[in-house]
Amino acid sequence: MSRHIVARADEIAPGESKIVKVNGREVGVYNVGGEFFALSNRCPHAGAELCRGMIVGLMRSDEPGDYRIERKGEFLRCPWHGWEFDLRTGQSYCDPKSTKVRQFNVKVEPGEQLVKGPFVAETFPVKVEEQYLVIEA
Amino acid sequence: MNVAVRETRAAQRLAVVDCDIHPVPKQARDVYQFLPQRWREHMETFGDHIRHGLTGQLPYPRMMASGMRTDSFPADGAPGSDLPLMQVQHLDANGVEHGMLMALGRGGMEERNLDLGAALATAVNDWQLEYWVKPEPRLRAAIVVPQENQQAAVAEIERRADDPAFVQVSLSPRASDPLGHRQYWPIYAAAERVGKPVAMHVAGFGGGNPQSGSGWPTYYMQDHYAMTTNMQHNVVSLVFEGVLERFPGLRIVMIEGGFAWAPSLSWRMDKVWERMRKEVPHLKRPPSEYVREHFWFTTQPVEEPETPEYLRDICEWIGWDRLMYSSDYPHWDFDNPRLAFKFALSEQEKAKVFRDNAKALYGLR
Numbered sequence: 001m002s003r004h005i006v007a008r009a010d011e012i013a014p015g016e017s018k019i020v021k022v023n024g025r026e027v028g029v030y031n032v033g034g035e036f037f038a039l040s041n042r043c044p045h046a047g048a049e050l051c052r053g054m055i056v057g058l059m060r061s062d063e064p065g066d067y068r069i070e071r072k073g074e075f076l077r078c079p080w081h082g083w084e085f086d087l088r089t090g091q092s093y094c095d096p097k098s099t100k101v102r103q104f105n106v107k108v109e110p111g112e113q114l115v116k117g118p119f120v121a122e123t124f125p126v127k128v129e130e131q132y133l134v135i136e137a
Numbered sequence: 138m139n140v141a142v143r144e145t146r147a148a149q150r151l152a153v154v155d156c157d158i159h160p161v162p163k164q165a166r167d168v169y170q171f172l173p174q175r176w177r178e179h180m181e182t183f184g185d186h187i188r189h190g191l192t193g194q195l196p197y198p199r200m201m202a203s204g205m206r207t208d209s210f211p212a213d214g215a216p217g218s219d220l221p222l223m224q225v226q227h228l229d230a231n232g233v234e235h236g237m238l239m240a241l242g243r244g245g246m247e248e249r250n251l252d253l254g255a256a257l258a259t260a261v262n263d264w265q266l267e268y269w270v271k272p273e274p275r276l277r278a279a280i281v282v283p284q285e286n287q288q289a290a291v292a293e294i295e296r297r298a299d300d301p302a303f304v305q306v307s308l309s310p311r312a313s314d315p316l317g318h319r320q321y322w323p324i325y326a327a328a329e330r331v332g333k334p335v336a337m338h339v340a341g342f343g344g345g346n347p348q349s350g351s352g353w354p355t356y357y358m359q360d361h362y363a364m365t366t367n368m369q370h371n372v373v374s375l376v377f378e379g380v381l382e383r384f385p386g387l388r389i390v391m392i393e394g395g396f397a398w399a400p401s402l403s404w405r406m407d408k409v410w411e412r413m414r415k416e417v418p419h420l421k422r423p424p425s426e427y428v429r430e431h432f433w434f435t436t437q438p439v440e441e442p443e444t445p446e447y448l449r450d451i452c453e454w455i456g457w458d459r460l461m462y463s464s465d466y467p468h469w470d471f472d473n474p475r476l477a478f479k480f481a482l483s484e485q486e487k488a489k490v491f492r493d494n495a496k497a498l499y500g501l502r
Contacts, residue, residue, distance in 0.1 A: 052208045
């Protein structure tokens, strides 16, 4: 385990990201509303450079004709097949039953209420030390 | 469940033949410069024409960047239009020894203006040669033909017959009629004569017919799925019309249309044929035999059943010598050669699917 200063905190504004190298491996560092998270730049599904994907929200619906976007900016969509990963945990989510699940009617939902997808992107804890971002890996 | 990403050293070493790569012109004039003056003037005066009501538009919105890998956009031009990027991002990165080009746009495959279709096909073939195969010898072209103008299609096949840059004949599966119809037979006769397979790649555009036999889809996901049924209709047509009886040397490559349906479709055809063969007395053998003997299937997008081993049974039925790896670069549903199959292939199976079958079919060394 070694400590890596990967960026200055003010380099990555909320909603933005930066790909850095840690122990020779590429890692994407994300600023999600002032909190920092880091994911391996490799999609666990088919090996794409995951961190070149779009930052998106969750699209939810209670019934046909109804939709809403929730947790905007908290998910990363792989540039190839579109698997979406929670930037906080690396967990992929899919919820084919969401059109029937009535209790999800507001803003923020903990990930456990969704059906977990099969893949988990590798994550790294990011510390903010003074004005620097530090990853231990 | 991240087990799928583990790579073996053998897989990393295996050179692959990719049976589906999409080249795109950076600009229309890259292709149109090869048209005779008469047709260049036609384009300038009347504009592009393809058989689609939404020329220049996507028929269904694609979730992924117009259907492309979002990391495949070059600095200028469309994905698939930049050879250096294709080399770095795909050919070199994935150990592609040979790549089969599938030029889908601007080729006049289904053009109703028959003379324009003939000119476009020749131009797109010249463009493939000059812009792709000559600068990058790993690539091979398919002869794009104006399939509604069979006389010109045959002439185009004969024009390219002796050029090793062209390894197969490309047809759209959304033609005026199902591809077994007799108006297309001269094309099959020519392909058989020059010893090149006929390839049929699913078509997101074109034709006067929807993918689905039940009408026009609403969503891209429907259209994406219906491509597999469109391919099945063409298999059924080619089998029952007797094409494979008439042209016993014909080899047909089904590209991007899936393959998991091949066994069930064949069982169904065999069952009705056993009972009603009087309707098609020209068929001498069960339909499944024609399928297994004459059809090759490319793999992408590999089906991913919840029990990955189910797919092994299907591969066994089709035959390990009939499946050929394809990537579909630069499209969004690209298959990475090292991770496409979610169950373990033996070294022998891997060598066949990823390299040897295509080399044998196309005569590549």
